[in-house]
Amino acid sequence: MHDELSPTSALPFRPHEITRPHPRLMHYYLLIALLTGPFSPLVILPLWFKYLTLRYEFDDRGVSMKWGILFRREILLTYRRIQDIHLTRNIVQRWLGLATISLQTASGTSGAEMSIEGVLEADALRDYLYCKMRGVGHESARQISVTDADGHASEQPDEALLLLREIRDSLSQLAARRESPS
Numbered sequence: 001m002h003d004e005l006s007p008t009s010a011l012p013f014r015p016h017e018i019t020r021p022h023p024r025l026m027h028y029y030l031l032i033a034l035l036t037g038p039f040s041p042l043v044i045l046p047l048w049f050k051y052l053t054l055r056y057e058f059d060d061r062g063v064s065m066k067w068g069i070l071f072r073r074e075i076l077l078t079y080r081r082i083q084d085i086h087l088t089r090n091i092v093q094r095w096l097g098l099a100t101i102s103l104q105t106a107s108g109t110s111g112a113e114m115s116i117e118g119v120l121e122a123d124a125l126r127d128y129l130y131c132k133m134r135g136v137g138h139e140s141a142r143q144i145s146v147t148d149a150d151g152h153a154s155e156q157p158d159e160a161l162l163l164l165r166e167i168r169d170s171l172s173q174l175a176a177r178r179e180s181p182s
Contacts, residue, residue: 013124017060021118024096026051028118031092057115063103063129066115075114079132081105086112088128101126 021113034042054067062078086102094097099122102112119125 013121013128015128016124017111018056018058018125018133019121020056021051021054021154022098022120024098025054025118028092028096028098053120058128063114063116065116077103077105080135081128082133083131085126085133087122087127089122098122101129110126 025046029047030044033047036043047113048099049069050067053069055065057064062081064074064076066072068075082103083106084104087099089099089104096157097120098118101116101119101122102120103114103116104111105113107113
């Protein structure tokens with residue numbers, strides 16, 4: 001029997017297929033509105049309109065989010081502008097299998113620039129966004145272990161390593177030319 005609250009982990013994660021929030025987000029919004037008591041009708045309307053119009057798009061350059069009926073809002077963040085990624089889950093979100101992924105930039109505001117809601121594969125999406133913001137391909141993130149002068153091992157993508165080695169070699173050749181008498 002298929003458990004409806006657990007995301008399918010056998011399939012590979014495809015962020016480009018995420019275009020709408022999961023229907024559980026509307027259940028979450030309903031529960032939040034009910035907790036406001038007599039103000040529930042006033043709270044649920046904006047949340048319902050947001051859920052109906054919320055769209056996501058993940059492409060090779062960045063992530064975009066659109067919503068709104070009367071006041072249309074659109075946010076586009078390129079991966080290189082993303083500074084930090086936070087994943088939060090309150091108790092109701094955990095119960096529903098949801099999370100909120102907050103993306104922060106260096107824009108000077110204390111809050112998140114974009115909050116992605118209604119995604120079941122939040123951990124996989126967070127990892128995908130981390131790889132993209134660091135410039136590493138998600139599917140083939142080849143890493144090479146490098147030991148620095150202090151003996152500490154670190155993981156670096158091999159393209160960056162090759163470039164750094166080329167720069168190092170060029171600098172040592174330049175230094176050797178300056179030191180040798182001609």
